[in-house]
Amino acid sequence: MFDNLSDKLDKAFHVLKGRGQITEINVAETMKEIRRALLDADVNFKIAKEFTNRVKEKALGQDVLSSIKPGQLLTKIVRDELAELMGGEAAGVDLSGQPSVILMSGLQGSGKTTFSGKLARYLKTKKSKKPLLVACDVYRPAAIDQLHVVGDQIGVEVYSDRENNDPVTLAQAGVAKAKELGCNVVIIDTAGRLAVDETMMTEISSIHKAVQPNETLFVVDSMTGQDAVNTAKAFNDVLDFDGVILTKLDGDTRGGAAISIKSVVNKPIKFIGTGEKMEALDVFYPERMADRILGMGDVISLVERAQEQFDEEQARKIQKKIAKNRFGFDDFLSQIQQIKKMGNMKDLMGMIPGAGKALKNLDIDDDAFKHIEAMIHSMTPDERANPAKLNSSRKKRIAKGSGRSIQEVNQLLKQFEQMSKMMKMMQGGGGKRMMQMLSQ
Ligand code: GDP
Numbered sequence: 001m002f003d004n005l006s007d008k009l010d011k012a013f014h015v016l017k018g019r020g021q022i023t024e025i026n027v028a029e030t031m032k033e034i035r036r037a038l039l040d041a042d043v044n045f046k047i048a049k050e051f052t053n054r055v056k057e058k059a060l061g062q063d064v065l066s067s068i069k070p071g072q073l074l075t076k077i078v079r080d081e082l083a084e085l086m087g088g089e090a091a092g093v094d095l096s097g098q099p100s101v102i103l104m105s106g107l108q109g110s111g112k113t114t115f116s117g118k119l120a121r122y123l124k125t126k127k128s129k130k131p132l133l134v135a136c137d138v139y140r141p142a143a144i145d146q147l148h149v150v151g152d153q154i155g156v157e158v159y160s161d162r163e164n165n166d167p168v169t170l171a172q173a174g175v176a177k178a179k180e181l182g183c184n185v186v187i188i189d190t191a192g193r194l195a196v197d198e199t200m201m202t203e204i205s206s207i208h209k210a211v212q213p214n215e216t217l218f219v220v221d222s223m224t225g226q227d228a229v230n231t232a233k234a235f236n237d238v239l240d241f242d243g244v245i246l247t248k249l250d251g252d253t254r255g256g257a258a259i260s261i262k263s264v265v266n267k268p269i270k271f272i273g274t275g276e277k278m279e280a281l282d283v284f285y286p287e288r289m290a291d292r293i294l295g296m297g298d299v300i301s302l303v304e305r306a307q308e309q310f311d312e313e314q315a316r317k318i319q320k321k322i323a324k325n326r327f328g329f330d331d332f333l334s335q336i337q338q339i340k341k342m343g344n345m346k347d348l349m350g351m352i353p354g355a356g357k358a359l360k361n362l363d364i365d366d367d368a369f370k371h372i373e374a375m376i377h378s379m380t381p382d383e384r385a386n387p388a389k390l391n392s393s394r395k396k397r398i399a400k401g402s403g404r405s406i407q408e409v410n411q412l413l414k415q416f417e418q419m420s421k422m423m424k425m426m427q428g429g430g431g432k433r434m435m436q437m438l439s440q
Helices: 003-014 024-040 045-061 070-086 112-126 141-154 167-181 198-211 222-239 256-265 286-293 299-309 312-323 329-341 345-350 355-359 370-377 381-385 392-402 406-427 431-438
Strands: 100-105 131-135 157-159 185-189 215-221 243-247 269-273 281-283
Touching (some): 003 024, 003 286, 024 045, 024 070, 070 286, 100 112, 100 198, 112 131, 112 141, 141 157, 157 167, 167 185, 222 243, 256 269, 370 406, 392 406
Parallel strands (some): 100 185, 100 215, 131 157, 131 185, 243 269
């Protein structure tokens, strides 16, 4: 995410390196670099210009303390301005309705259906809500199927009616269905088109009038840069929506949409989509995003994801097994699965301060654990529970079964042994404290 922009901003700050003070002259070059970096990231020209003017004004007005280098001071000013530009405080969704009606809008392919599922899952698991998903895309039967697949996946009821091809009465029937089922949130997924057109706008605004949503959200693909901003403007003119959802921020996005959208429509970005999986949803925090853009990492989001996936019950079980010397490959496998649930590996690495840049050229794919899993899956349950039984003929069989080399199997066994040893060590004496620290 934002690799290019982070790099260029970093270079811009370097111009000031070694300078004792920020002056009109030396800041001019840096501002030019920053403006160029923003334009390359597909930020609108006017926004980029206003941005650098504001940063410059602040920078020149600051007393440079001897303990802070001009480059650092400027980084801080840019970070604060970026956060401000993206929206100040984090904004939630209005859940006060009985039921609360949430209407999705956006172009086809922006990620509306995926986000509807993610939001339903989020509200169900994090806010203890009982959501109902409503399929209002009457033009594409596949879209209705897709919402049903998503609903099944997350265990949320989906309302659809293939006989009805009027999205307005469908949406109303969806709200009535929610009341009947005792659901307290209704998420209405609507049809989008490939580009903004009048028919789509008329339809979405008729649905909007008919169901009077508590919250109208505009979903947009962040990869589309300035187009995203123009689409947002068109939808906002008609719907006066409440918030923006930026999807596909896990991809090779240049960042322009994230940076510009708030100042164009003056509506907050509420959530971001960071993958195709239902868990790949983050609440949008402007300051954390600014940190990520500047390559400062986002430790808070990383810790939150870890906490979210941390299963206390399982941790206790594993601790017991270690104490009894019964930690086996099945436990190893479930540990790997927990890490994987936290999300895309490269994305996670990018949240570690300084790591984003260092790891950029490393090829960490999401399947980093695939080989290990394949080897463990080729073991019998007995072997997984009793790794000591793995003699050379068994190792050969495992290598063959998983399509890996015998060296790789040996390496895995070695890693496993080291890990078990370390865990045993931590169990004794001061180790307990270390375990507690690790599990906090
Ligand atoms: P809709 O037409 O607006 O309902 O869009 P969909 O929900 O069908 O999404 C279009 C495509 O984008 C699908 O292939 C999704 O899996 C994918 N997608 C949606 N959100 C994200 C995201 O945050 N990251 C990535 N990488 N893909 C996404």
